[in-house]
Amino acid sequence: MGRVTERRRVVRIRDGNVTTRADTLVGEEPLEVRVNGRAVAVTMRTPGDDFALATGFLVSEGVLGEAGEVARISYCSGGDTFNVVDVRLADGVAPPDVSLERHVYTTSSCGVCGKSSLDAVRTTARWPLPLSGPFGVAPGVLAALPDRLRDAQRVFARTGGLHAAALFSSGGELLDVREDVGRHNAVDKLVGRAYERGLLPLSDAGLLVSGRASFELVQKAVMAGIPLLAAVSAPSALAVDLAEEAGVTLVGFLRGTSMNVYAGAERLQRRAR
Template sequence: MFTFTKSRPKAKTPTTLLRVEGERAYPRSDYLATEEPLEIRLVAQEGEVRTVAVTMRTPGHDFELAAGFLFAEGIVSHREEIRRISYCTPRGEAQQYNVVSVVLNAPRLPELAPFERHFYTHSACGVCGRASLEGLHRRFRPLQGGPIVSAHLLPDLPHRLLARQALFGATGGLHAAALFDPEGVLLALREDVGRHNAVDKLLGWALLEGRLPLSECLLLVSGRASFELVQKALAGGVPILVALSAPSSLAVDLARAFHLTLVGFLRTGFNLYAAPERIRV
């Protein structure tokens, strides 16, 4: 069972190690990307409480992570459905910074059977295995419109991303997700040990700031494009998803089904897998 810390965890953790170069070995200090559990609880006005997820994450922007997760999973649809978000404070105890309570503007919790998942997930897998293409067709419609982005702009975006990745610079062990406008201006960036968490933090930011849908943005992710990341892009109304690495077969199928522009293997060039008309070559 996880131990939930009562002191605020930091995004990076100091460590000591033995550095080996050729025949020489010497001690040195470094930082690790912190990975700790976050329990997300739903709370109704009449006091009903339900844990909906425990995910491994890098501490920081926890409220955005909780809000973005609930939004991406379809449990909440609008900012007004959330009354407040706070760290858990049991009676007579100190705050627990690895437990977040999301209080809804509703007397009772919504029916959670369609979202049933009392699960523990590691930071890399996201929320896997629930959503089917049929279920997503009931929830989303194919994306229409969206910006036209110059192909010459895309290869420069990873450099703009890396320049703003402070935690990656310190630890070398974090994924990043960023929102850009059609001219390549960085709007928001979030880092986490899990790429799914990084995207959820962005969605939570957009939800809480009243910026949804993100129909004039493109989403850049530092790893591969999975089915779950395409699903999250669809939830946010993002028309263009760009990944530095490969997409999965199901990610491509989903992007094509919902007319989402999917770019992979972004280097000096890139591969276009779906809805290429939003990229001006």
């Protein structure tokens, strides 16, 4: 399997002083995801949690949701053995539509974009997200989460080159943290690990991401049944549209004691009283 980090020699210049030293860099390698032997996507990722990344991706695309829908998952034999994962679906589980096949590298902006995608997510989402549901979080609890996430980023502390995503409870406990060069991959790893443990839908958890809140990340929250997405940076306009449509609480610019709530403020107000 590929390495999470690698060492490289660098020339370091500080205040006019030149030295040579070893630097730790984050690993980045392609991962091809196959379903029943057919390639559906290739993503650049940090090696590790590859099976969870594959299943989390398939949850976000509406292929998986219920426990027992995967018969087997394995690395493929041949050349780059640990860079190709094949997910074999259980009998009776419909394979992904041919339109899912992306014989290109996926990026942080990948996915189906445009207003029509709002209808697509609504029709494929398995779990509704009512604003009157049980999950809520106080603004003060949210405000403390970015620092907790940074403290939990062990590889970022060594490389400075990773995004992070975390699931958290209404009381602010970090339930799981994943890191990856792609923030969408970090979320897929979280969702995939939850799927493997039979924890979907994640209706009692919020999702925190270290970057911006793209449409795709809101989509992943919806498909996993996550009622709240918080980001340290800005959301896109389409991300806000989807959050409003699907009933997701969307928080952006979560920095210090400040934040912007773009959709679903009821989940914060209920806990703030």
